[in-house]
Amino acid sequence: MTKAKAKELLKTQKYGSYWERNRASGGYLFKKDVMNFFVKVCRFVLLFGMCFLILQPILNKISVSFMEESDLYNPIVVSIPTKFTAENYIMAANIMQYGKGLKNSTIISLTIAILQTAMCTIVGYGFARFKFPLKKMWFAFVLALIIIPPQAFSSSLYLHFRYWDFLGIVRAIKGEGLNLRGSVLPYYLMSAGCMGLKNGLYIYLVRQFFRNIPVDLEEAAYVDGCGMFKTFTRIMLPQSKPIITSCFLFALVWQWTDGFYSKLFLGGKVLVSTSLANVVDALGVYVARQQGAVNEQVSVSTQLSNCILSTGTLLIIMPILLVYLFAQKAFVESIASTGIKM
Amino acid sequence: MKKQKNKLAGLQKRKAIAGYLFILPFILGFLLFMVKPMLDSLQMSFSLVTLSPGSVAKQWIGIENYRVAFRVDPDYSQNLVNELSRMILYSIGIIVFSFFVALILNQDFKGRGLVRAIFFLPVILSSGVMLGLEENNYLMAMISQTVETTTQNISVTGALQTILRTAGVGTRAYEWVFEIIDNIYDIAVASGIQIIIFLSGLQTIPKSMYEAADIEGCTSWESLWKITFPMISSIFLVNWIYTVVDFCMRSDNDVMDKIQTVMVVMLDYGPASAMSWAYFLIVTAFIGITSFFISKGVYYND
Numbered sequence: 291m292t293k294a295k296a297k298e299l300l301k302t303q304k305y306g307s308y309w310e311r312n313r314a315s316g317g318y319l320f321k322k323d324v325m326n327f328f329v330k331v332c333r334f335v336l337l338f339g340m341c342f343l344i345l346q347p348i349l350n351k352i353s354v355s356f357m358e359e360s361d362l363y364n365p366i367v368v369s370i371p372t373k374f375t376a377e378n379y380i381m382a383a384n385i386m387q388y389g390k391g392l393k394n395s396t397i398i399s400l401t402i403a404i405l406q407t408a409m410c411t412i413v414g415y416g417f418a419r420f421k422f423p424l425k426k427m428w429f430a431f432v433l434a435l436i437i438i439p440p441q442a443f444s445s446s447l448y449l450h451f452r453y454w455d456f457l458g459i460v461r462a463i464k465g466e467g468l469n470l471r472g473s474v475l476p477y478y479l480m481s482a483g484c485m486g487l488k489n490g491l492y493i494y495l496v497r498q499f500f501r502n503i504p505v506d507l508e509e510a511a512y513v514d515g516c517g518m519f520k521t522f523t524r525i526m527l528p529q530s531k532p533i534i535t536s537c538f539l540f541a542l543v544w545q546w547t548d549g550f551y552s553k554l555f556l557g558g559k560v561l562v563s564t565s566l567a568n569v570v571d572a573l574g575v576y577v578a579r580q581q582g583a584v585n586e587q588v589s590v591s592t593q594l595s596n597c598i599l600s601t602g603t604l605l606i607i608m609p610i611l612l613v614y615l616f617a618q619k620a621f622v623e624s625i626a627s628t629g630i631k632m
Numbered sequence: 633m634k635k636q637k638n639k640l641a642g643l644q645k646r647k648a649i650a651g652y653l654f655i656l657p658f659i660l661g662f663l664l665f666m667v668k669p670m671l672d673s674l675q676m677s678f679s680l681v682t683l684s685p686g687s688v689a690k691q692w693i694g695i696e697n698y699r700v701a702f703r704v705d706p707d708y709s710q711n712l713v714n715e716l717s718r719m720i721l722y723s724i725g726i727i728v729f730s731f732f733v734a735l736i737l738n739q740d741f742k743g744r745g746l747v748r749a750i751f752f753l754p755v756i757l758s759s760g761v762m763l764g765l766e767e768n769n770y771l772m773a774m775i776s777q778t779v780e781t782t783t784q785n786i787s788v789t790g791a792l793q794t795i796l797r798t799a800g801v802g803t804r805a806y807e808w809v810f811e812i813i814d815n816i817y818d819i820a821v822a823s824g825i826q827i828i829i830f831l832s833g834l835q836t837i838p839k840s841m842y843e844a845a846d847i848e849g850c851t852s853w854e855s856l857w858k859i860t861f862p863m864i865s866s867i868f869l870v871n872w873i874y875t876v877v878d879f880c881m882r883s884d885n886d887v888m889d890k891i892q893t894v895m896v897v898m899l900d901y902g903p904a905s906a907m908s909w910a911y912f913l914i915v916t917a918f919i920g921i922t923s924f925f926i927s928k929g930v931y932y933n934d
Contacts, residue, residue, distance in 0.1 A: 330741070333736060333739070333741065336736070337736065337747050340733070340751075340820060341747060341750045341751075343816065343817055343820055344750055344751065344753060344754060344817075344820055344821065345750060345753075348757070409657045409658075412654055412657060413654065413655050413657055413658040415654055416650075416651050416652075416653075416654025416655035416658075417654075417655060419651075420647050420648065420650060420651025420654065421644070421647065421648065421651065422647070422648035422649075422651035422652055423648065425651070428655060428658070428659065431658075431662055432658070435662075435666070436877065437877055437881075437912075437915070437916065437919075438670075438912060439880075439881040439888065441888055441891070441892060441908075446668075446669035446670070446672035446673040446676065446905075447669045449669075449672070450665070450668055450669045450672065479664075479665070480661065480665050482657060482661065483657055483658065483660050483661015483662070483664060483665055484657055484658045484661050484662075485661040485662070485665045485666055493658070518646070518647070518650040519650070522654075543756050543759070544759055547759045547761055547762055548759075548761070549761035563761045564761075566761050566762075567761050603762060606761075606762075607757055607762070610756055610757070611757075614749075614753070614756055618745075618749045618752075621752060621756070622748060622749070622752050622828055
């Protein structure tokens with residue numbers, strides 16, 4: 291007998307059956323139970339509807355990606371294909387150079403994410419735990435970094451890296467600025483300087499997290515003769531695992547899907563995100579080559595190109611979904627644990 | 633006494649130096665990579681930019697570019713007004729929606745973790761390159777259109793809309809509400825982080841408050857307004873700012889699109905820079921003003 295059942299039985303022995311108790315309470319008990327049930331049903335319907343709303347585009351894409359070409363033109367076929375085929379996946383993977391892109395994207399996203407997380411953690415800790423002159427000004431710059439979109443000055447950024455120079459030093463030595471475009475280096479440098487994608491946000495989150503740790507802990511460490519840096523590595527870092535994990539995951543995922551910085555700095559490399567952006571154009575070339583016409587422009591129907599686009603999107607989000615499945619808690623809970631306040 | 637004070641000052645000095653060492657990466661990065669492009673684009677917004685291979689010539693022309701952006705360009709000011717009004721509407725919608733969802737998700741029921749995971753999914757999936765693709769996917773649009781035509785007769789909002797229209801009161805307000813409801817998908821997709829922030833706020837409210845209110849005979853509706861609302865009012869401010877910033881900085885935003893077109897396709901660097909600076913200033917001013925008014929209503933419990 292379960293505990294709840296035992297409790298129920300005890301109640302029945304003490305106060306009589308459910309209906310008797312209901313009568314004794316003046317109908318309140320029954321009314322309450324009905325209300326609770328009603329609320330439960332409403333909640334279920336609402337949540338189910340909203341979850342479906344969010345998942346529907348993905349479900350749609352999955353159903354489209356398994357359709358044969360004839361199904362795409364068939365107005366009767368809406369979501370369940372008549373013939374299942376994996377052809378689209380092979381085609382999309384070929385067009386996007388998926389294997390190569392996957393490898394490149396994984397390496398770049400991982401290294402960039404590690405670099406950005408490390409740097410943002412250090413900087414966020416500095417902002418959270420130390421008092422120094424002009425702190426407010428520097429923090430205002432961090433906030434500005436969050437608010438100003440990089441697209442707003444992408445042209446100057448482009449020119450800046452085409453003729454990269456600092457205070458005219460390089461120009462004085464070489465006579466011309468360094469061309470940092472087309473290599474991976476500038477983006478790594480930018481990440482090391484916390485100027486990558488959404489790094490202002492990570493700094494803000496880390497700072498918020500460290501501000502909540504009691505000062506006593508740090509002071510105790512100082513009193514015991516622990517230096518500033520040692521306190522950071524030995525006392526603070528082990529506690530900040532959740533926020534570091536979440537920053538890392540966000541950096542990883544957003545870098546994976548990012549098109550802007552990838553196009554600006556890593557244009558030469560095959561990445562999954564940039565190849566997805568070009569998949570429709572590449573499809574025309576691919577189909578033409580398959581038909582043996584090299585120089586002619588073969589028009590591809592919108593249905594097919596959209597089908598390939600959906601398949602490509604699925605191919606891209608599959609690795610992220612896997613990461614999300616395993617690290618779902620880390621994504622969600624760490625934001626909750628920082629206790630963001632104004 | 634004096635010696636002790638000196639020692640303290642020494643520690644403070646050491647801490648200040650350590651602090652600077654910690655934020656050094658940021659300072660370096662900012663000075664090396666951000667200051668110059670930003671100043672460059674600010675300068676460009678005030679000058680006539682002529683591109684020639686290998687060099688960029690800038691000639692000071694005052695506020696001419698801003699005049700072009702606002703008075704000459706046919707779309708910019710129109711886009712700006714549209715986008716700002718849409719932003720206000722959507723931000724309010726997102727805040728209300730995410731607060732509502734957070735309230736539901738704060739209750740205890742089976743499968744809460746799953747639902748939470750699903751609501752957070754769009755934060756990860758509709759980012760970067762995926763954002764623009766969703767919009768112009770013809771096939772997806774076709775499928776939803778088919779669904780719409782087959783279910784047209786049972787469209788609740790449509791029916792309501794016709795009923796309320798004929799009533800003829802406050803048509804404008806209704807239309808706003810209906811626009812939000814019709815675009816509930818966009819709102820649900822954009823409110824993942826806000827929901828989590830609200831949830832974390834809700835969980836910090838001590839249970840004893842609700843218990844006390846319950847004993848005093850407060851209904852849960854009353855305690856929502858008297859306890860929950862004031863206790864998480866600061867979270868509203870955070871979410872408001874986050875939502876507005878997020879909305880303005882999306883790359884599929886009309887104004888951003890316009891700026892990109894002018895810059896990349898038409899190669900008009902001057903006006904494009906002017907447009908982006910004007911946009912940025914307007915958004916910042918908007919955030920400043922609204923958060924000033926919201927922060928007046930924020931209640932701090934300490």
